[in-house]
Amino acid sequence: MSPSHGLGFEPDLSDPYLAKAAALREIFARDAAERDRQGGRPTEQIRLLKESGLLKLLIPREHGGHGEPWSTALRIVREFAKVDGSLGHLYGYHFGSVHAAHLLGDPDQAARLYRRSAEGNWFWGNARNSFSRTLFGRRTGEWITVNGFKPFTSGSHVADALMIAWLDEESHEWAFAAVPADRPGIIVENDWDAIGQRQTGSGRVTFADLKVHADEVLDHGFDRGRPYRTLGVLQQQSVLLNVFIGSAQGALLAARDYTVTTSRPWLHSGVERHTDDPWVQRTYGDLVLRTQAATLLADKALQAIDAAFVRGRDLTEAERGEAAVTVAAANAHAGAVALDVTSTVFEVMGARASAASYGFDRFWRNVRTHTLHNPAEYKIRNVGTWFLTGAHPQPSNFQ
Template sequence: MIARAKEAFAMPHPLFALDAANPHLAKAIALREIFARDAVERDQEGGRPEAQIRLLKESGLLNALIPKEYGGAGEPWSTALKIAREFAKVDGSLGHIYAYHFNSVHAAYVRGTPEQAADFYRRSAAGNWFWGNTANSFSRSLFGRRDGADWILDGYRPFTSGSHVADYIQVAFEDEATNERHFAAIPSNREGLTIENDWNGIGQRQTGSGRVTYTNVRIRSDEIFDFRANEAKPFQTLTPFQQQSVLLNVFVGSAQGALIAARDYTRESSRPWLHSGVERHIDDPWVKRVYGDLYIKTKAATALADEAAEALDAVWARGRDLTEEERGAAAVKIAAANVYAGNVALEVTSQIFEVMGARSATTAHGFDRFWRNVRTHTLHNPAEYKTRNVGAWVLTGEPPAPSTFQ
């Protein structure tokens, strides 16, 4: 009887399995297994995930969203978001900077001309570039002055995710004379550019989201995006959709990963509570109820994330023909998914400790990284304001107005 019970106990079914029919997702699953091997140690050490970026380059996943005609795979946004979610099951930092890479890959397409986008796509695919950014939305700390047709930049940008391992970076700066914002893309080894690698957040420790300093950095005229404000305006406001979609899928992946890790620990290591009256911790009705509740909520967050990803795919496919009405409908879905995913992830990553037990709260296990990663991101993206926007739409039918976070 005991032998049969142990045999049955040793075969847990998978949770939140990714469909591996898509070869890009199959590669993500294989990489996730590799990333998991030292995820706890890398989280504790911080620094640069250089070996992991090398594996990403070897996998071909950096070119997944570049159109086929320019050397990429032509996958939709939803593919990158599912990959980010898969990585975040074990490492929120890699999920974050992988998907954020595509925000910058597509920057010229959103903010420049089709010709500029084609040029950057071709060169990025050919060079297998990994992209970071120095385009913080709130910071007015980097200014440029004209030098003939070029620009000279001085100052800094904070929160520059991925810059510490990037080949190319997206840049945002203000004209020191007019305060008008401009965007560009330059190689990360440009003279005068100093990537400080000084990020010290409680979570997302390998994202390199610290400061980048500019000292007389020259930006050539052909590196400046030719932003034409009157052309395809709704499409030009999709950058927040991309960013928010990345974050919400990091939330979902973190919740999924935390629940899987906790389930395995509870099955193998947790001891029943003294007064529970059961011999195995998993037989405690309280433990069953908590895991059931957390699983149901995580499944719901996953479903909303999938719906939001489909909405992003749809508006992205519309390109410059996108209408304000279509954009507004997608904004509500993405905002709702973001709010729910963040709230669920915070709950899951915290409550798992209650059912794992006191011994789970040691640094060696690293279970706390899930909560720290989610908490770090949710603070940059307050759920209160997104919830109000969704509520306003419910009451009035008016979608959120385009803004930095919508």
Template sequence: MPFELDPSNPFFASAAALRQRFAEDAVARDKAGGRPTAQLRLLKESGLLTLLIPKAHGGQGERWSTVLKIVREFAKVDGSLGHLFGYHFSALQAAHLRGTAEQAADIYRRSAAGNWFWGNTANSFSKSLFGQPVADGYVLNGYRPFTSGSHIADYLHVAWEDRDTNLRHFAAIPADRAGIRVEDDWDGIGQRQTGSGRVNYTNVQVHHDEVFRFRVETAEPYQTLTPFQQQSVLLNVFVGSAQGALLAARDYTVETSRPWIDSGVERHVDDPWIKRVYGDLYIKTQAATQLADDAAAALDEAAARGRDLTEAERGRAAIRIAAANVYAGTIALEVTSQIFEVMGARSATNANGFDRFWRNVRIHTLHNPAEYKTRTVGTWFLTGDYPTPGAFR
């Protein structure tokens, strides 16, 4: 089967089985939005939430590339679940990148033991959450937008500005801490079950030992890998959505589509136009998949270097990930739109739900403009200059 993961890998086999379960009501859940609570239960039962936790701390000790291929697998039927699964690991690993070794080890052990699912309330752009220093840490007031996974999280990665100094701080805290209210008000055209709305903080206590020791001005290259993780999740949502849309469209075309009256063929699949379009879309999707694999290898290599990661090594990884991201988004938009041309008018109904693939890709590409990533790659190609680490690079 095209785009199939290696079934001999137990993690991939588990992901494929989950993907089949997720597909059963993916269209209905996309329409309903809200919280994928039953799907979270299945994820927890699968053991996949501990993939990146080192074995010494109770996890599976896997690499990012394993996680990203599973993101892709879930996104074949449900972009929201692919997004949530990938972002869980980015929030979980924040302590490793931004905290002390002791903080990271403690969080890994407790997360593995509790089988925690992680959400994000550390939006990079918004200065809407402020902390007042107190004797035991900080008291937070305000809100965070774009809080993916917060609506089903056990633990949250949170960022805020110090009310006195305006310096940004990061921490990990329980999602049920007093004063946290998850609005679950996300109303985007796609990714409808990601919970990417607003979380309000009212006099929320963050203790000193929960605050990471990260400082932007002294950050080492390995501490700036968070955007690599997040951009890698998104590009694999793009690739998985393209793969899933193409497979779903193929099945519909073979089983349901009727030939156009001027085609001169008895079966829709015998139309040379239909064959050519599917061939073109498959080739482009396969190319995007290969670039995604290369980008995942780049993230694996950078993560494995740890504190020894150099600026040049980080820069080379940034280019590989940016290039894959741009191409994946472009091809996913093309595939998820053009499938309707070859499926026919009867395919474009709400009951079929094929539009969810395009909507899921479209909304994420807007949060991650290809124009600026393309310029990043072009700048490097012309000058050899790597991008300065930032929220999206």
């Protein structure tokens, strides 16, 4: 039996979707370090995802999908992040855009987009960062002309469809729409140059006189104010926390394999095998225990997300608030543990493990990049405020 069994690091392979994801994970692992160095587009990996059917995972069965719960998709995010944080990120964010119409539009719009996405086996990108007020639209009759840009457009460089958001020039209210990624007026800059997540395409998309038809704009007025509409940010935060968990687990497993097969004992250790050094044993023990604890908290957050989405439009503010606290706690803890694990493993692997050819540094770089875009400080404060006063976090772009 592999030492990783019993730690909570292995997926339930009796689930056909998780088994398929685990098989893909092994394929992605073959060139993950090299692709990380190159950056660019994971074109072949997106092709394999399309062949697997996993892009349809959360689309309801009546619209051509598999009808799985969010927890299944988030566990797959975790699997991919064990070897490639970029693919875990892209896969999870794909579903945020697929389901935006369900959360923000009317039921007929959601049904139409579900069916079209399933039939076309679309991969979705994201250009709807509402934190950025840099994209504007002006309506003329049945058309809206959109100009400006969006930063942090994950998946735009490999997308079939984009979910976009802009500010109306007259009303200054947000508008959302689903559009084909190859429509004239969409210019994917593919200029992402962060130290991590190098294949996510999370740079800028420029919009030059993009024409959006009125029936492509999500009609979210009928459902305005419902707590259910605000679950998108919790889904997004759940993607990030499972990238953290997968990265920590993946770094530990890769480091263990290197330590067992390649590491040499320190000359003053007094042991013949590096694995017999009490310092090495204790360090790994500490990292494993902390990663297990973070994984259990992440699993609790998976249950909270599933429960909130099952409630649908009957979800109350209190129920949404409880889910937000659980996700915030899991996210903050997972990020802190992953940062430490992905750095500390180098101490027990040894100096030669820092060679660029191994690519072990990608785990830390990916986690570090995400945590900077997703500060734990404010999530921890929200958990503390809830503990002291019972007040839930107010829905916003990041909670």
